[in-house]
Amino acid sequence: MKCAAAALITCAILAGCGTETAHWAYNHEPDKEVLTLKGNGRAVFAGQEYTYTQDDKVIILTDASGASQSHRYAVDGDTMTFYESGEYSRDAAGDGIVGVWVHTNGRNSFQFTQEGTFSEDSIFHGHYSVDEAEGTIKLMYDDPLEDAILYYERSGDSMVIDYPWTMVRTQNK
Numbered sequence: 001m002k003c004a005a006a007a008l009i010t011c012a013i014l015a016g017c018g019t020e021t022a023h024w025a026y027n028h029e030p031d032k033e034v035l036t037l038k039g040n041g042r043a044v045f046a047g048q049e050y051t052y053t054q055d056d057k058v059i060i061l062t063d064a065s066g067a068s069q070s071h072r073y074a075v076d077g078d079t080m081t082f083y084e085s086g087e088y089s090r091d092a093a094g095d096g097i098v099g100v101w102v103h104t105n106g107r108n109s110f111q112f113t114q115e116g117t118f119s120e121d122s123i124f125h126g127h128y129s130v131d132e133a134e135g136t137i138k139l140m141y142d143d144p145l146e147d148a149i150l151y152y153e154r155s156g157d158s159m160v161i162d163y164p165w166t167m168v169r170t171q172n173k
Contacts, residue, residue: 020038020039021036021037021038021039022036022037022169023035023036023169023170024036024037024080024082024167024168024169024170025167025168025169025170025171026165026166026167026168027079027166027167027168030168030170030171031170031171031172032170033170033172034046034167035082035167037052037054037059041053043059043061045061048063049063049064050062050063054073057072057073057074058070058071058072058073059071059073059082069085070085071083071084071085071162072151072162078168078169079166079167079168080166080167080168081164081165081166081167082164082165082166082167083151083162083163083164083165084162084163084165085160085161085162085163086103086104086105086108086160086161086163087103087104087158087159087160088101088102088103088104088109088110088158088159088160088161089101089102089104089157089158089159090157090158090159091109094112094114095114096130096154097112097130097137097152097154097159098112098113098114099111099112099157101159101161107121108121109121109122110161112128112137116128116129118139120139124141124142124143124145125141125142125143126139126140126141126142126143127140128140135151135152135153136149136150136151136152137149137150137152137161138150148163148164149164150162150163150164
């Protein structure tokens with residue numbers, strides 16, 4: 001019974017049931033739609049069309065060629081934490097996650113120190129903790145930003161990070 005209720009709530013919150021559509025934007029740009037989830041199983045993410053499936057933790061977007069991407073998510077009222085994956089390579093020597101990690105786009109980076117401090121894009125700084133069993137890194141910012149939990153998978157000097165973005169209902173819809 002709980003599972004059926006959770007599925008109905010998820011359906012109503014994310015895309016609605018039937019022909020309803022949910023429009024989502026990043027909270028820092030609430031009028032710029034980034035994600036559209038339609039009740040008919042179609043989606044648009046970052047301007048590209050997909051079909052999608054979802055459960056109570058993951059949305060899977062599949063493009064026309066059959067390539068798919070999984071996104072963790074969590075809905076809380078009219079906000080959603082939506083995780084986007086990025087591939088990083090270690091740019092300097094280190095153990096575990098310690099080192100400088102540069103995104104494949106060459107612009108974004110994380111630096112994790114042995115002392116438990118981090119730098120994100122050389123702009124945001126703070127302390128971090130790692131939960132290897134859960135595959136998470138908790139970022140505790142020095143700035144007045146909310147703590148963030150990243151999911152990660154590391155293999156040698158390569159790491160995939162699922163980064164949380166806060167989304168809100170698109171304001172112009």
